[in-house]
Amino acid sequence: MDAELNPVAVRGELSGFTRAASGHCYFTLKDESGQIRCAMFRRSAGSLDFSPRDGELVEVRGQLGVYEARGDLQLVVQSMSRSGQGALFEQFLRLKAKLEAQGLFEPGRKRPLPALPRGIGVVTSLGAAALHDVITALQRRVPHIPVVLAPASVQGVNAPAELIRALRDLYALAQAGQAAGGDVSGRIDVILLVRGGGSMEDLWPFNDEQLARTVADSPVPIVSGVGHETDFCMVDFVADLRAPTPTAAAELVAQARSVSQDGLDAMRLRLQAAMWRRVDTLGQRLDQTVGRMARPSAMMAAHRLRLSARAQRLRYSVQSTLGRRRSDLASLEADLPVTVRRHANQLREGLARAQLRLELLDPKLVLQRGYAWLSNAQGQAIASVRQIHSGQSLTATLADGEVDLTVTNVA
Numbered sequence: 001m002d003a004e005l006n007p008v009a010v011r012g013e014l015s016g017f018t019r020a021a022s023g024h025c026y027f028t029l030k031d032e033s034g035q036i037r038c039a040m041f042r043r044s045a046g047s048l049d050f051s052p053r054d055g056e057l058v059e060v061r062g063q064l065g066v067y068e069a070r071g072d073l074q075l076v077v078q079s080m081s082r083s084g085q086g087a088l089f090e091q092f093l094r095l096k097a098k099l100e101a102q103g104l105f106e107p108g109r110k111r112p113l114p115a116l117p118r119g120i121g122v123v124t125s126l127g128a129a130a131l132h133d134v135i136t137a138l139q140r141r142v143p144h145i146p147v148v149l150a151p152a153s154v155q156g157v158n159a160p161a162e163l164i165r166a167l168r169d170l171y172a173l174a175q176a177g178q179a180a181g182g183d184v185s186g187r188i189d190v191i192l193l194v195r196g197g198g199s200m201e202d203l204w205p206f207n208d209e210q211l212a213r214t215v216a217d218s219p220v221p222i223v224s225g226v227g228h229e230t231d232f233c234m235v236d237f238v239a240d241l242r243a244p245t246p247t248a249a250a251e252l253v254a255q256a257r258s259v260s261q262d263g264l265d266a267m268r269l270r271l272q273a274a275m276w277r278r279v280d281t282l283g284q285r286l287d288q289t290v291g292r293m294a295r296p297s298a299m300m301a302a303h304r305l306r307l308s309a310r311a312q313r314l315r316y317s318v319q320s321t322l323g324r325r326r327s328d329l330a331s332l333e334a335d336l337p338v339t340v341r342r343h344a345n346q347l348r349e350g351l352a353r354a355q356l357r358l359e360l361l362d363p364k365l366v367l368q369r370g371y372a373w374l375s376n377a378q379g380q381a382i383a384s385v386r387q388i389h390s391g392q393s394l395t396a397t398l399a400d401g402e403v404d405l406t407v408t409n410v411a
Contacts, residue, residue, distance in 0.1 A: 010036070010075060011059045011083050016199040017052050019045070027052070029060065029075070038062075040077040048080060054200035055089030058082055088200055092207055095234060099209070104216050105237045111221045113241060113253055116260075117189035119177065120147050120253055121170040121220075123163060125154045130194045130225070130246035137250035145254065148173060148188055154195040159205035164214045167191070174220045190221050190253045193235060194246035197228040206233035215239055225249030367399040374405075385410055 012029030019025050023042030028035050038060065052058065062077040099105065120138065124131045131149070138147055150166035153159040170191050177187030193215065195206065205211070206226050212234045215222055221240040226233045229244035236242040243249035359365075367373065374382040375395050382388060388407050396403045 006063045007061060007078075008064055008075070009059060009061045011057065012036075013088070014052055014054050014056045014058055015201060017054055025052070025077075029058075037067075037072055037074045038077050039067075039074055040080065044078050050082060052080065053089075055092070056082065088204065092234070095207065095209055095212075096237065099212060099234065099238065104212065109216075110240045113221050113223070114189045115255065117145060117253060119188040120145055121150060121174070121188045121191040122147060122194065123150045123152055123166045123170065123191065124194045124246070126151045128154055128194075128196055130154075130196045133196075133245075133247045134192060134194055134225075134250040137247050138254050141251065142254040153205075155198070155202050155205065160208035160211045163193070163205065163208075163211055167193070167211075167214050167218070171217075171219055174218075178219070188220060190223065191218060192223050192225060192246075192249050192253065193239065194225040194249055195227065196246065197231060203227050203231060203233055206235045208234070211235060212238045223249045223252055364399060367397070372403075373397040 010029055012031050012035070015028045015030055015035070017025065017027040023045060025040040025045045027038050027040075029038055030036075040060075040062075058080050059082075060075070060077045060080045062075050062079070065074060065076055066072070067074045103109070122131070122134055124134070126149075135147070138145070148170065150169050152162035152166035154163070170188055174188040174191075177189075180187070193206075195203070203226060206224075215224075215235050215238045218240075223241045223243055224233070224235045224239035225243035225246040225248060226235060241252065243252055363373070373396070375397070376382060376387070377393055377395075382394065388394070388410055390407055390410055392407045394405045394407060396405055
């Protein structure tokens, strides 16, 4: 085999890829016509420049050999490189893009989980390890909450149809419980869709388009816990919340009873402390009231003292106000003569200034400088030669008298 075949190069799709604690990697390479087991030891695996995932199309180089313990033909891989993504992964990406474009992944349609569910629905296989993990976690944390199991296959060609049927059965119970209102018997407030880990082919039923749409139609919140933490399925994106494992899904919907009990204990202590504070306050008020009622003479004396103090303050206030008013009146009385004289002087000065301005406007002052005022027979003032004609009689008013004139020429 070494002489005729090795080394070989093989291209195929990764399936069932696992990395052991020792660092060795084990997986299967397959195509549409066959498959071969592969092992990649730690030294070679340490040279990988990417993280292989199920469904990827890779090209490997190595040596064909026989694993003697089982008598199986296997390929010991010495190097691995990406050669593209496998058909299943490409189909997954196409469906993811389609559902995302239709709004099934929108955060706005995600619903919060109920803090205290009255019933929990579980969809998984009866023989799955995930069922045991979920039931164990729920029994440990919330043994008082009823659990309704809707069994369905979680692997194989019939799994999507069975999962859809199981979900719809739980939807009917949830809607019936909601319609019943206060009757909580058989009510379901949240649903767990769970399955353990596996290869991409094992988890492929959870990438079914119709199953994803059925999850989106749920009347109550759905938590998906499919595979391991690194596994992602289509229902993870559509569900209201994704859990990394089935056990984590159960813990997300089941708040431990001890947490609720601790909260109740804290509330009880706060209520008790508040009650005792109220009792103490009322007791002190009662003691004060009893003390006042037991000694009425002391109360009367206290009231007299308060009244006497207030009367004294009132007398002092009145006397002080009257004293200020008398002082203000005396000050005004002393200032009045001075104010009247100052005002009279101001008026006399204003009258003298007005008289001077009026005298300056007297026309006689102008006539005394040698000017004359001409007027016609009607007494109208002559201001222009255009008002005068030859032979016209005029009167010239001078500073000390009037002169009658006759116009002989107009230039």
